[in-house]
Amino acid sequence: MAQATLAPEGVTQALSAEAVERISADEPTWLQERRRHAWSVYETTPMPTTKLEEWRYTDLKKKLDLAPLRLSEGTAAPDDPAQWPERLREAMDEDREASGHIVVIDGHVVHADISADLAKQGVVLGSLQDAVEQHAALVEEHLATEAVPAEEGKFAALNAALWTDGVLLYVPKGVQLEAPVRITRWLTESGAAYLSRVLIVAEQHSQVSYVDEVLSDDFESQTFTSTAVEVIAKDGAQVQYVAVQRLGKGAFYQSVQRTLAGRDATLDTLNVALGASVTRVDLNARLLGPGANSDMLGLYFGDGSQHFDFNTSQDHIKPNTASDLLYKGALDGSSRAVFRGIIRVYPGAQKTDAYQTNRNLLLSPHARADSLPNLEIEADDVKCSHGATVGELDSEAKFYLMSRGLNRTQAERLVVMGFLGEVLAKLPLGGVVEKVSRVIEQKLAQHEG
């Protein structure tokens, strides 16, 4: 094992045991202990290398330098919307009806609202720090315990030890939210490490859609954002989790997500990755109760030298569960995407329906996509399939459209939007579709250069 005299991997000036103590100084004991435990897991977990199958295509030695990072200590941002950055306000304007909002600037919740009616019914939407005090039992039960505990891996441990901002969404039994709750995050500190968490607990037969968008301008030096997402849908609950990543260049976006779906629960996810220099998403959907169902959607558009790595798993633990994964991406410039997905059907999980599809469209000869689907089936009465494609823009389709008067740019745009649109059409949340379409169109407009 590691020599006691050597600094453990990933421990830096900023990411340190002292930081854990400082951050947790005023926190309840259970949380302090949880952080310390996570820190010890972090210290003893080696930094993943390309020798590990799951990290084969993302070389952290080259892509991530933790040493110069500071912990985000963002000073409290103004809570007056008039003083918020233009792009943040724009992003919010595009969000139509919502049941509630949270605005986070540099890790500080500067605004939170929830409709009075929903608050009365017991819906909680707010900062996780506040919830540690106000909803202690709930947070203590679920935070970094069943969904994304420190033991999940190096980054999960780091996050559980040093998280400084977060969101809690709690929906009581039977409560249904018609409009989504929307979280908008804006990051400005170049060279910072942002560690945040999301905890969503939807009680039996409740229903909610949660949309979390993170954006920034380009960063001068590498900026690290780590998110741990825990989504728990109890029996019969219906939950949609949507993450839209629109960070600037220089960002390393890392997200560990786990969804736990109880009996007859529906737990759908959509990951949209448009920005950041490096994106790494680890998503594990666990179908824990009979009749549970998960649609897992992903959409990415890369250009320049952007790098995307999606690592997904669909765990069918109980019988009669269904999952359907569709990840689609377009890659321009010398961007690159890796998709690695596994369907696991546990012994006894009969009548499982599990599908997994990854499709890539290469818009440039220098772009690259690798797709690694996998199956691990330990039950015999199941329907499972996986498929992956990497293709180029269909030149016949382009000619067909041009023969109707569309110029080359318009023709390409329509084909690409049509290709990616299939994903959005499956989870057509107001605001998300338009926003994502517009960003992709902007990216395509640069493609012509």
Added chain:
Amino acid sequence: MSAAPILKIAGLQAKVADEVELGILKGVDLEIKPGEIHAIMGPNGSGKSTLAKVLAGHPGYEPTDGSVTFAGEDLLEMEPDERSLAGIFLAFQYPVDIPGVSIANFLRTAVQARQPEGEDLDIFEFSDHLTERMEMLEMDVSFAERHVNDGFSGGEKKRNEILQMAMLKPRLAVMDETDSGLDIDALQIVAKGVNKLTEEDPEMSILLITHYQRLLNFIKPDFVHVMVNGRIARSGGPEVAIALEEEGYKTYEGQEAPSTNGSAPAA
């Protein structure tokens, strides 16, 4: 009939792009005046679709000799979209599917491209017009929301081509085997639609490519040409089509038009 031709093809030769051999068109001559309906018939593989695609500017074919003038302009110099905006429309023999793109969205973009610079399409006017055209072709309005040719039956694809033609109002429509894949009822609806368009715009010209006399009973050509082995082997009036129906293409087998240029006919 002294009007200048809208389309003038002279000595057109073309081959598959990126191939040294594979000459397909071996000297095509054809003139179409505004308002005229021409039919090209000919056996499979004689080069009819290649001619249609060369006219539309398909990048897979390369003209190697001859010229094509459209409304006084050198057509071969133009990009496919420029040709479309200039008034050429090709109804594809094999329409291409564009997953995820609705017919309405696609047509809106195509019609918008025809607006004068800086002028936005009136969306309501457009929808009304689209609905009216779909009614003309006896199509259900829900069709507009379906993805272009994606999962369409053969007949639906052909009808969709004519819908586009009706929306884009070309000066010259090249219809490549629009009749194949249509049952007799659908054929009549399509023919009625096309005839309606020529009524609306008597200057519109049509180049019908077909295997069979059948379509010509509904859309009456002024001229009929027989294409064999990359050339027009015979031209005449509607009687040519009737003769073909009776005799088949046998009379043309092994026949080569006089080799006035260097391209040696295949043996």
